Amino acid sequence: MRGTPEAARVYILCVAVCAALSALPAAVPGADTPWGTLGLLAALCLACDLPGRHRLLGGSVPIGAGSFFPLLLAAAFLLPPSEAALVAVPGALAGRVEQPPVAARRIWRAAQLALTVAAASWAYGLLGGPAALGGAGGAVPNLPYALVPACAAALVFSLVWAALEGGILATAERVAVRHAWRGPAAGAVGPHLVHALAGLMMAVLWRSTYGPVSALVVLLPMYISCWVFAQYHRRHAAHRATIRALVQAVDIKDGYTRGHSERVGRASELIARELGMEESRMEALRFAGILHDVGKLGVPTRVLRKDGPLTPEERRVIELHPEYGHEIVRGIGFLDEARAAILHHHERLDGSGYPYGLAGEQIPEFARVVAVADAFDAMTSTRSYRRGRPVPAAVEELERCAGSQFDPRMVRALARAVDRHGWSAAANTVTSEEAPGGLPQQKRTAQGTQDTGTAGRPGRPR
Secondary structure, eight states: OTTSOHHHHHHHHHHHHHHHHHHHHHHSTTOOOOHHHHHHHHHHHHHHHGGGGOGGGTSOOSSSSSSOHHHHHHHHHHSOHHHHHHHTHHHHHHSOOOSSOHHHHHHHHHHHHHHHHHHHHHHHHHTTHHHHHOOGGGOOOOTTTTHHHHHHHHHHHHHHHHHHHHHHHHHHSOOOHHHHTHHHHHHHHHHHHHHHHHHHHHHHHHHSTTOHHHHHHHHHHHHHHHHHHHHHHHHHHHHHHHHHHHHHHHHHHOGGGTTHHHHHHHHHHHHHHHHTOOHHHHHHHHHHHHHTTGGGGGSOHHHHTOOSOOOHHHHHHHTTHHHHHHHHHTTOGGGTTHHHHHHHTTOOTTSOOSSSOOOGGGSOHHHHHHHHHHHHHHHHSOBTTBOOOOHHHHHHHHHHHBTTTBOHHHHHHHHHHHHHHOOOTTTTOOOTTSOOOOOOEEEEETTEEEEEEEOSSTTOBO
């Protein structure tokens, strides 16, 4: 356990001792322990965890936090608490561990799951679950009452698991106590209730005249579907990591607009919701907003950070950033329609924009959305060289330019969204765990405010 904080070591030791005590009655001489059922369930748990150790199969177990949860709940329904606690141990100890300390993590996972399953089995027995399950002497399951103890067991399973998880976050990761339990508890109950239904079906079949083999009818399809979903989430996490890396690179290069891109993504998503876009397109549009300025990576840093006015040649260089951005993301397949928005978000409805001077409906829909979101955040964000405009003034400016620079439909959608949800540039800045970014801005002159589709420092095209 080298490298583990002292508080976490004590916490893991206490949980492990409690887990051992909960399993002790099953090992007492003379205990009527059904080792055959226990061993078969433990072997199935181990088999479900082993693919997580094989990189050819994706290197991740289906659930992502130890043994296969529907199978653990089936064990809680079929076995007394002390025996159910032992089912998770082999798979948890053999499962893949991504980060050191490996030994501490494996001991922790085994102890956590053992206590969680034992608590679920206790709750299930307390409500008469074994009798409602049927099977003994040919008795049929008492449905729908059998769902009551199963759901109660799933609730206890979820609460105990979340409580133990919050404890390790507080001691090992030093997460603030007030936040440590909020995350695990919020996302655990729903999935565990679904797992309980699958576990109950397995338990009913296990206790039926068809025997344990019939339970695999439920186990195998459920396991495969969870594995497929795990791979999807793994790819999705890789997509987010790719976007985060690109945007952080832009933020490092042009610190004047740090945080701008993720707000453009948020504003683009608000517009998309008002337009009634499908969820898949909304996500792509959010990516487009977040990455719209990624082409600045191809612009010389001395030009981006120049304090004085730009020369005509420097302006032409900066106006190439949409094309640079399109080239950067060309090979990223999941961005789909977002690539067109990155290329065309500086086009104007009257055809006076860049890089290709498209007009009206020639401009892709995503680009018209991002253009409005970009200008809106640019106007409402406070920079080191000027204060942001109030939201009503920014919306009024967008409405003034609707039809010439911006698509009126997108402007109206943003106005409705802001009226419905409000907007705060500070509140819409995400942490480094999410994808950050940047947006276009307005140019202030001595005569007032003139919209030029520019961003960053005054007179600088975006």
